[in-house]
Amino acid sequence: MSNYEEGLKLIEEKFGNGKDNVISLATIAREPGANGMPRPVVRSVDAYYEEGIFYVVTHGKSNKMQQISQNSEVSIAGCLEMFTANGVGENLGWVLAPNNAEIRSKLRTAFAEWYDMANNEKDENCCILAIRLTKGTLNINHWEKLYHMDFVNKTDMENGGIF
Template sequence: MSVYQEGLKLLEEQFGNGKDNVISLATIAREPGNDGKPRPVVRSVDAYYEDCTFYAVTNAKSNKMQQIAENQEVSVAGCLEMFTANGVAENLGWVLDPKNAEIRTKLRTAFAEWYDMANNEKDENCCYLAIHLTKGTLNINHWEKLYHMDFVNKTDMENGGIF
């Protein structure tokens, strides 16, 4: 098993298997900071993980989705696990769109305790967000072992992961 495959297996154990995860999601604000430079915005979201992608339920009119519409580059961090990554965010559209049937079933199952209370599926702005990971670092046991992973090329990186 390659180092990359080993890291993927650990990610699946920590975030996969139908779990409801809380992750931090960072986007870039639509307006710059006082110095004119891009300003990051971070928030926690419930996310479902599968095949190098995190999925969340949100509203297309939310600040995060408006920010993503302007810049799809995002970063995520596992709130309880030492995992940080960059990714490309994608609005998958309305939750009841037939193309979302498979992911809808998975998210409704993972988020069963709160899904109906928090989401109005009749609202066409109720959408799914996919965060396709591009590269990241999984930190095991406080720097005992680092997995620098390139999800695009499906390989490990000796250096250059996300810290």
């Protein structure tokens, strides 16, 4: 088994299997900071993980979705696990759109305790955000082993990843 495959297996164990995960999601603000440079914005979101993608139910007019519409490059971090990654955010559209039926069912199951309280599915702006991972680093036991992963090319990176 390659380091990439081993890392994927560990990520699935930590974040997959239908779990409700809290991750930090960083986007780039629509307006620059005081120095004129791009300004990061970070928040915690509940996310469901499957096959290299984190899924989030959110509102299409939220700041994060407006920011992603301008710059789809995002970063995430596992709040309880030492995993950081870059990815591309994509608005999959209304949760009730027929093409979202399968993932919506999985999200409703993973987030069952609070889903209906937090989401108004009748609002067509209630949407699914897909965060497709591009590269990342999984840190096991505080630097005992690092998995630098290229999710696009499905390989490990000897030196690199995200710290």
